Amino acid sequence: MQKSIPMMMILPSLALAIGIIGYPILDLAFTATQEVSRFGQLRGFVGWDNFAEVFGDPLFWESLWRTGIWTFAVVVGTLGISMPVAMILNDDFYGRGLARVIIMLPWAISLTMTAVVWRWALNGRSGLLNATLMQAGLIDQPIEWLATAGTAFTVEILVGILVSIPFTTTILLGGLSAMPQDAYEAAVVDGASGWHQFRYITLPLMRPFINIAIVLNVIYVFNSLPIIWVMTEGGPANGTDILVTYLYKLAFRFGQLGKAAAISLIMFGVLLIFTMLYVALVSRNDTDAAPDQEDEADDHV
Amino acid sequence: MTMSKLTRSVLYWLLLSPLVVVILFPFGVMFVTAVRPRDELFVYPPTWGFSDFRWENFSEMWVKTNFGGALMNSLYVSISATAIALLLSIPAAYAMSRYRFAGKGAYRIFLLMTQMMSPIVLVLGLFRLMMSLGLVNDLNSLVITYAAFNMAFTIWMLQSYFNSIPRDLEEAAWMDGASHLTSLVRIFLPLAVPAMVVTAIFTFINSWNEFVLALTMMRSSDDFTLPVQIYAQVAGRYQVEWHHVMAGTVLATVPVAIVFSWLQRYLIRGMALGAVK
Amino acid sequence: MTYSLRTSTAAIALGLGVFGLAPAALAQTVVDFTVAEYSSKTGPYFQEVATAFEAANPDIKINIEVVPWDTLLQRLTTDVAGGSAPDISIIGTRWLLDFASQGIAEPIDGYLTPEFKGTFIDTFMSPGIIDGKIMGLPVAASARAMMVNMDLYEQAGATPPTTWDELYEASKKIAALPDTFAFGLQGKEIETDAYFYYNLWTHGGDILNADGTSGLNSEAAITAAKLYKQMIDEGLTQPSPTNYNREDIFNLFKQGKVGTIFTFPMLIPQIKEEAPDLKYQILPFPEAGAKATYGVTDTLMMFADSDAKEAAWKFIEFAYKDEFREKFDLGEGFLPVTKNVAALEHFTTDPDVAGFAAGLPYAKFAPVIANWEEIADVTVRTMQQIYLGEVTPEDGLAAAAAEINKIRGL
Numbered sequence: 012m013q014k015s016i017p018m019m020m021i022l023p024s025l026a027l028a029i030g031i032i033g034y035p036i037l038d039l040a041f042t043a044t045q046e047v048s049r050f051g052q053l054r055g056f057v058g059w060d061n062f063a064e065v066f067g068d069p070l071f072w073e074s075l076w077r078t079g080i081w082t083f084a085v086v087v088g089t090l091g092i093s094m095p096v097a098m099i100l101n102d103d104f105y106g107r108g109l110a111r112v113i114i115m116l117p118w119a120i121s122l123t124m125t126a127v128v129w130r131w132a133l134n135g136r137s138g139l140l141n142a143t144l145m146q147a148g149l150i151d152q153p154i155e156w157l158a159t160a161g162t163a164f165t166v167e168i169l170v171g172i173l174v175s176i177p178f179t180t181t182i183l184l185g186g187l188s189a190m191p192q193d194a195y196e197a198a199v200v201d202g203a204s205g206w207h208q209f210r211y212i213t214l215p216l217m218r219p220f221i222n223i224a225i226v227l228n229v230i231y232v233f234n235s236l237p238i239i240w241v242m243t244e245g246g247p248a249n250g251t252d253i254l255v256t257y258l259y260k261l262a263f264r265f266g267q268l269g270k271a272a273a274i275s276l277i278m279f280g281v282l283l284i285f286t287m288l289y290v291a292l293v294s295r296n297d298t299d300a301a302p303d304q305e306d307e308a309d310d311h312v
Numbered sequence: 313m314t315m316s317k318l319t320r321s322v323l324y325w326l327l328l329s330p331l332v333v334v335i336l337f338p339f340g341v342m343f344v345t346a347v348r349p350r351d352e353l354f355v356y357p358p359t360w361g362f363s364d365f366r367w368e369n370f371s372e373m374w375v376k377t378n379f380g381g382a383l384m385n386s387l388y389v390s391i392s393a394t395a396i397a398l399l400l401s402i403p404a405a406y407a408m409s410r411y412r413f414a415g416k417g418a419y420r421i422f423l424l425m426t427q428m429m430s431p432i433v434l435v436l437g438l439f440r441l442m443m444s445l446g447l448v449n450d451l452n453s454l455v456i457t458y459a460a461f462n463m464a465f466t467i468w469m470l471q472s473y474f475n476s477i478p479r480d481l482e483e484a485a486w487m488d489g490a491s492h493l494t495s496l497v498r499i500f501l502p503l504a505v506p507a508m509v510v511t512a513i514f515t516f517i518n519s520w521n522e523f524v525l526a527l528t529m530m531r532s533s534d535d536f537t538l539p540v541q542i543y544a545q546v547a548g549r550y551q552v553e554w555h556h557v558m559a560g561t562v563l564a565t566v567p568v569a570i571v572f573s574w575l576q577r578y579l580i581r582g583m584a585l586g587a588v589k
Numbered sequence: 590m591t592y593s594l595r596t597s598t599a600a601i602a603l604g605l606g607v608f609g610l611a612p613a614a615l616a617q618t619v620v621d622f623t624v625a626e627y628s629s630k631t632g633p634y635f636q637e638v639a640t641a642f643e644a645a646n647p648d649i650k651i652n653i654e655v656v657p658w659d660t661l662l663q664r665l666t667t668d669v670a671g672g673s674a675p676d677i678s679i680i681g682t683r684w685l686l687d688f689a690s691q692g693i694a695e696p697i698d699g700y701l702t703p704e705f706k707g708t709f710i711d712t713f714m715s716p717g718i719i720d721g722k723i724m725g726l727p728v729a730a731s732a733r734a735m736m737v738n739m740d741l742y743e744q745a746g747a748t749p750p751t752t753w754d755e756l757y758e759a760s761k762k763i764a765a766l767p768d769t770f771a772f773g774l775q776g777k778e779i780e781t782d783a784y785f786y787y788n789l790w791t792h793g794g795d796i797l798n799a800d801g802t803s804g805l806n807s808e809a810a811i812t813a814a815k816l817y818k819q820m821i822d823e824g825l826t827q828p829s830p831t832n833y834n835r836e837d838i839f840n841l842f843k844q845g846k847v848g849t850i851f852t853f854p855m856l857i858p859q860i861k862e863e864a865p866d867l868k869y870q871i872l873p874f875p876e877a878g879a880k881a882t883y884g885v886t887d888t889l890m891m892f893a894d895s896d897a898k899e900a901a902w903k904f905i906e907f908a909y910k911d912e913f914r915e916k917f918d919l920g921e922g923f924l925p926v927t928k929n930v931a932a933l934e935h936f937t938t939d940p941d942v943a944g945f946a947a948g949l950p951y952a953k954f955a956p957v958i959a960n961w962e963e964i965a966d967v968t969v970r971t972m973q974q975i976y977l978g979e980v981t982p983e984d985g986l987a988a989a990a991a992e993i994n995k996i997r998g999l
Contacts (some may be wrong), residue, residue, distance in 0.1 A: 262666075
């Protein structure tokens with residue numbers, strides 16, 4: 012009886028997750044090995060043909076590479092900004108409540124609308140970004156931000172960082188609030204400097220929170236469609252295509268559902284491998300915040 | 313810190329200001345575009361100024377885009393999805409936090425895996441699933457889908473909070489003869505309320521802003537949720553009514569922003585629990 | 590909640606029907622109609638037609654779903670894949686071949702009476718004919734033309750051109766005006782390839798050669814591409830064309846900043862509303878060996894799996910009544926697809942309409958071939974690379990032609 016209580020407690024959530032998410036994944040796996048009509052009608056088993064086509068497609072490899080850059084840049088950028096911001100917001104100062112609300116604001120708009128607004132603001136001639144920069148004397152000609160892949164991708168990464176900050180800051184703030192004060196007091200007594208405190212007390216204690224922020228962010232950013240899609244649709248000339256935008260075009264414009272399913276599975280595989288490697292790498296250094304002795308051995312990440 | 317609070321405040325605000333400016337910039341753009349008269353939308357050179365506060369843009373937009381209806385749809389979906397997610401997550405998170413059982417690690421990895429597939433990739437499969445359940449064009453399809461997709465996050469969050477609630481309190485209650493259930497309800501839950509509120513708000517916002525699934529499942533414009541309804545004003549028309557679009561976005565954002573100002577209070581209270589020993 | 594009201598009403602109706610208590614009016618056929626959204630007027634217009642139809646036919650209910658164009662193909666794909674396709678839908682004619690070859694589209698020869706068929710203008714009827722069968726009716730049509738800003742031309746002392754050389758010279762003069770662009774060149778998103786086809790065709794080239802291979806590496810194509818690139822390099826176009834989609838170019842024109850663009854008739858109502866003082870003129874595309882225009886139609890298609898075909902057809906015939914077509918064409922700015930509406934005074938005397946319709950005898954349409962979206966994407970990508978200077982026109986077009994031939998299996 013004792014053993015089955017926890018099982019019963021997780022059962023409803025397990026059932027819902029398997030039902031709603033498991034079925035489409037299986038459907039996808041099945042589709043990836045079939046020749047599929049543009050409307051999802053399965054035409055026959057073709058084994059690894061779809062995958063072979065994918066691996067032979069130069070656009071796939073370019074998109075894969077670019078996805079790597081996109082994910083790395085956004086996650087690292089977000090973390091780099093969120094950490095100091097969280098530390099500031101953790102401290103007591105005038106207007107802290109207001110600052111917290113402002114930092115969270117990007118989360119209030121749906122990602123698609125954020126992208127639409129930024130695209131509108133980035134318009135070469137009638138966009139307010141150029142207007143503001145020109146008025147501030149920083150540039151004297153309007154910049155066509157989304158015209159070339161280089162600038163467009165950079166801008167998209169920056170927007171990606173901006174919208175990821177609220178989430179990451181919240182997680183880090185949670186970790187910071189849970190910091191035991193005694194460790195700091197002891198360090199101050201021992202004469203440790205600010206930087207020392209950060210490096211040897213804060214950072215190690217924050218590790219579990221930083222880890223979860225990295226893993227979740229990598230997953231979300233890797234799969235994120237709206238920003239790039241709304242701003243450039245992966246162009247110009249596929250120059251800002253990441254795997255998920257390329258996938259969208261394959262599935263819903265060109266009607267190549269078999270190939271699209273294959274890419275989806277590859278993306279899933281990449282994320283799975285990353286997560287497992289990362290979790291394995293950090294699990295040795297981890298201690299959970301739980302005071303519960305029994306669970307410490309099991310609670311990782 | 314040896315600085316006075318005032319000095320500290322000034323310093324911090326200075327450090328935060330670039331970020332604050334960049335964050336507020338799109339909101340400024342939205343607002344200015346929303347209150348402009350229509351013929352000032354494309355002036356060159358573009359300016360922040362506008363001749364007139366056209367509050368009518370908001371009322372026009374409300375009527376033209378069936379904002380009220382979409383708002384109700386969004387509210388229904390978000391609240392229901394949050395309720396279901398919480399209902400299912402709380403026992404699961406409690407189990408993960410308080411018990412040791414076989415398959416716990418696997419369950420955790422499974423939850424993480426459910427996050428790895430972007431909904432876009434699963435859209436066809438999900439649609440077929442909803443078809444077989446007869447739920448297409450039914451807002452409830454979104455409700456259960458959002459609940460399912462948010463679960464990994466809610467369970468993780470709740471578990472982290474629950475871990476920080478000391479077991480001794482419950483154990484003391486057991487010593488005193490209270491049953492497990494009583495201690496759960498009387499002692500644990502009240503302490504867990506801030507955690508549940510924070511988690512609920514995260515789930516609510518994720519559901520409120522979700523776009524791709526809503527676009528696929530909802531078929532008639534009467535049943536659109538807010539993000540889809542606003543996007544429909546932009547997508548593929550020969551001529552976009554930008555002032556209406558921005559007005560709609562502003563209105564869609566305000567309730568969430570208000571919710572945030574509550575959230576940050578709970579954030580402190582909830583997180584601080586962890587520091588209580 | 591609308592849906593629950595509908596569900597419970599349907600449930601009651603079903604229940605009553607089962608017990609034979611339902612009055613005849615409740616035993617309704619429902620026709621699902623997916624409407625592609627052109628503007629904010631589209632939805633209300635079709636709703637009006639539906640309501641009028643329902644009043645005359647109480648046993649049929651028309652269920653209209655308005656879908657934005659950008660998501661229409663995704664929506665229809667999901668619908669068909671999920672088994673919930675509508676009964677009729679507006680689609681882009683460029684998709685018709687795929688729908689027909691997969692057995693999704695229902696041929697309508699059997700429903701089309703000779704009188705009804707005769708009301709349509711042949712030029713617009715023909716893109717919907719695949720393998721000799723009529724797979725759909727034209728529901729919206731446009732031809733393209735050149736539009737010039739007369740004020741800017743006068744100011745620059747240039748005359749509206751009839752050939753590409755004249756356009757080039759005139760552009761040099763207009764570009765000299767302060768804060769003005771001579772030629773609006775689209776380089777982003779949908780119909781970037783079309784903007785190039787206008788150039789290609791008037792140089793005597795073609796999208797496909799007679800043997801079906803790609804015509805992109807022909808002499809005409811290379812000349813055309815080089816001309817565009819030259820105009821960009823010499824500052825005769827707006828800067829960075831790859832940042833400007835169709836709407837952006839047209840907005841620039843409405844602001845009075847551009848001398849010449851290629852456009853469609855749907856721009857006219859916009860100009861009248863937003864820039865009534867703009868002095869524009871409609872002219873045929875400049876020539877360099879050939880006359881041409883681009884004809885585009887959208888098709889009203891019936892789905893093969895529909896279980897309400899009779900009722901749907903009844904609605905289609907009703908919706909094509911002259912009064913409704915007139916309202917639609919005038920409101921959205923399309924060219925008429927039916928002879929009666931084309932004969933109306935507005936369409937015969939209005940100089941703007943005449944300007945667009947003048948090109949119809951030389952209208953070319955997008956080729957009706959499989960994988961057209963993918964092929965168009967290759968062209969768009971190549972043009973963008975050329976505009977950005979990433980490849981030379983010769984290399985880019987040669988690579989594009991090779992890729993297209995590969996897609997076509999030739």
